[in-house]
Amino acid sequence: MRIVVDAMGGDHAPREIVKGAALAAAEYDIHVILVGDQTLIYQELKKLKDYPKEKISVIHAEEAITMDDLPSVAVRRKRKSSIHEGLKLVKKGEGRAFFSAGNTGAVMACAKLILRPLEGVDRPAIGAVLPNAKGHSVILDIGANVDCKPLHYLQFAIMGSAYAKFVFDKENPTVGLLSIGEEDLKGNESTKNAFNILKESPIINFIGNVEGKELYKGKSDVIVCDGFAGNIALKVSESAAWYIGKLLKEELTKNFIRKIGAFLLKPAFKALKKRADYTEYGGAPLLGVNGVCIIGHGSSNANAVKNGIRVAYELAEKRINLYIERNIQDSLKRLKVDKVESFWNNIKDKFKKITSE
Amino acid sequence: MRIVVDAMGGDHAPREIVKGAALAAAEYDIHVILVGDQTLIYQELKKLKDYPKEKISVIHAEEAITMDDLPSVAVRRKRKSSIHEGLKLVKKGEGRAFFSAGNTGAVMACAKLILRPLEGVDRPAIGAVLPNAKGHSVILDIGANVDCKPLHYLQFAIMGSAYAKFVFDKENPTVGLLSIGEEDLKGNESTKNAFNILKESPIINFIGNVEGKELYKGKSDVIVCDGFAGNIALKVSESAAWYIGKLLKEELTKNFIRKIGAFLLKPAFKALKKRADYTEYGGAPLLGVNGVCIIGHGSSNANAVKNGIRVAYELAEKRINLYIERNIQDSLKRLKVDKVESFWNNIKDKFKKITSE
Structure with missing residues (x-):
């Protein structure tokens, strides 16, 4: 299986990315395509004493999106970036999955543009697996969507449930909403509105608010939040x-x-x-796009990159997106709704006051 | 010095509150006034074997605000609550400070109503002292204001700076904005707008964004955020x-x-x-009201209550609010603005686009 890796993304790129890619190529049954400034990539490859040369190839990209670039601008102005070029390879089927430790917002914007969202998903979200006292939970979004509308929380809940079913092998994963009090009434405007929508959605197994102090208690299998709160929770x-x-x-x-x-x-x-250690987890998938796209921690070292590539490999092999898509379709059937669009329209009608805000 | 304590607030009230009050009365040079259901309070006092009876008095309050009560409703409907009655005692000068481990939003709403905000402060905020690799920092708001306008962040920054000067004895405390990236452009709509205002405010020593992953690194003396993000950061x-x-x-x-x-x-x-251990810190002051008001953790045990009362005692003795007020006035003089109101109006004019949103 060919995995495409953004060699230019992350605080320690390209050095640690190239190193991590070499480690992954050596350890797993994959071929890694490194995308980025070929001069720099070859320089880094040369420094490595021993790596499986036949399992690594390099594709040149003229530009690189930095951590300082505004995603909305970079996605349009830097069309020859390693992120654009890498995702295009996945789109064309020349690679089965994409890994980047670069500018999260830019990866998400480019993935939406190039891979396209799954049917019925407005906002793809990054889902991270967190260990807790009872096992693991999925938390999403952790940084792709900093400002969310109430309806987006439901999309996150649906995608997170599908992902939790998939990785934890649970039948009906529980969903909690990250908020500042256990009580239904607590939260900010967004989460209070989201609460009302989640509560009324038979498509998910909603159990109410999950407070910050309960994050590692394992109160729910899925924890939904906007990308700002999720990022704060994870980084803190x-x-x-x-x-x-x-x-x-x-x-x-x-x-x-x-x-x-x-x-x-x-x-x-x-x-x-x-x-x-977060580097053992390696990366978090961008859920809700047509293709496997794994986002690594900005400060990923070679070990984190290697693990991120492993995650990309595993999720591509298991066809995670197909699974999420089927899961959404199945839920619709249960609700006796024919099209994803009608499902969202139904909800929008029902919660007109909240969703128009 | 007389300290007023809300006997009905917190997950373990009145038991742990009464116990903590007795411990504080025994240890410090204070008299504690317990406010709440007198039958319940006397029951708890009776259970204690040994405590300084002459240093504790009880004032009856007919109602109690629970954790489930909506603050905006409770502040109007439960006017005979222990929080109302307690704050009225401080207002009348019968106590020098108030401590509650109860419903944070309700304490803040009642304090605004009864003690009144300091001149020039729209939103009093809760400031917590966090330990970090270099010493300590003040983080605010941690739960009083879940949804904030950009201008509120500046008020938090001014109050936080005054508090940091006061408790850390620092001349020109640095201020950081809690966000999801170090880069200036990162954040959600609120923090990005707040960033622009903070950056242009000579009244504070602003150093830029502080990421979640830097929270315990001691990057700045003061960390400002809205109450939702602050609460998540602390509880996580x-x-x-x-x-x-x-x-x-x-x-x-x-x-x-x-x-x-x-x-x-x-x-x-x-x-x-x-x-x-948070119980060693005991409580966080509500900054920006005319009076000392300390808010304890909802799950405070007797030790946390005792420490919270100690914080109330210390801050009342040092006249923290007078200090914050003077600090604001001094800053205005430096800026050659005569009234607090004109200061805010100047800022509102300058950032019309942002602040009208």
Whole structure:
């Protein structure tokens, strides 16, 4: 299987991307197509001592979208970017999945433009798998859509449910809404309106609000939120984990006895770090587009890139989008609605006051 | 000094509140006035074996605002609530500060109604002190104002700066805006507009966006955000810390050697827990009202209540509000503006497009 990788995206591109791609090519049954500035990519490849040359190819892209580029502008002005070129390869069937650790908004805008959204999806969303006390949950959106209308939360809930069914093998995944209080009435204008729509939607298994303090308790299989809140939740978790690790290190080296204790616990800390380390997850899929598109953390190192490419490979092999699309269709059948469009129109009619805002 | 305490607010009220009040009365040079259902309060007091009876008094309030009450409704319909009665005591000068672990929105609405906002403040905000790698920072708002206009962020920045000067003894505290990217262009509609206003305001020392992943890095002394994002950031941190603690416990008990290591590190873990434990902070002040009003965590236990009362005592003693008011006035003088109102009007004129939205 051929996986297309944006060599120019991310804080440590192209170095860590090329390294990660080489690791992935060596480890998995895939061929990696690196897209970007070919001079820079070959420079990086040359630095690697040992990698499967026959499993990596390079496609040149004249431009690169930076983290500073405004997505709405970059998508139109930088049409020869590595993101555009890479997604076009997937569109043409020359690659089965796309991975980028670059500008999230730009990846999403380009994916919408080039791969096109699935039928019935206005806003593709990035879904991340989070570990929790009971197992795992999917949280979406985590950064593709910073400002959302109430109806978008329902689209996220439907896509998230399909994804949770798929990756957790659960029959009827529960859906919670990230908010600031457990009570139905709490939240901001968006989430309060979204709550009303979610509550009335038989197509999902909605259980109510999930507070920030419950994020890692495993209260629901799917957690929906706008991209701003989701991004804050995810990144703050990362920062909190980092800070606790720092405090722990300080405490463990304060005296000799503690140093002995810390030595005995080295394997435990290593295991803990692995369990909490985002680079092990590698990437989050952009759900709701016609094609597999995985978005990596901006600060991805080679290991994170390798894992991101693995996620792309697995989801492409399992045909995640086909599954989501079928899931939406099945739900419509259950609701006795013939077309996706009519389904959304029904909801819009029912919640005219909320959705027109 | 007399401190007024809402005995009915919080998940464990009145039991933990009464216990915490008794602990505070015993430890600090204060007199505590417990406000709420007197039958319930006396029942709880009776259960305590030993407490300074002469340092605690009870004032009856007929009603109690629950966590489920909608603040805007409760503030008008439950005028005899413990929150109303307690704040009235502070207004009349019968208490120097108010503490509640109850419905945050209701405390804020009642405080605005009864204590009144400081001149030039539309939206009082809750400011929490967060530990970080370099020391501490103030984050506001953390839940009083879920939907904010761009101008409110500037008010938060001014109040937060005054508070940071006050508690950290810093001359010109730096201010960051909580957002989803370091780059100026990133954020949602609100934060992008707020960014433009903050950037152009010489009254504060603005350094740009602070990402979620930088929350505990100590990038700025003050972090401004709307109450929804602030609440998510704070509560998710709590959840992440809880989850890491859980994973750690699992890892530390996996075999005999690890158990020995864990035994040797018991004091280190205890110290760590203390450093990361929110109950040690106790409460966060509602900044921008005429009076000291401290809001505790909804799930406050007796220890958290005790610490919250200590915070109320300290801030009342140091006359925090007078300080914030003076700070605003001083800034205006520097800007050669005579009245607070003219200051806001100037900004509104300058950012007409943004602020009219």
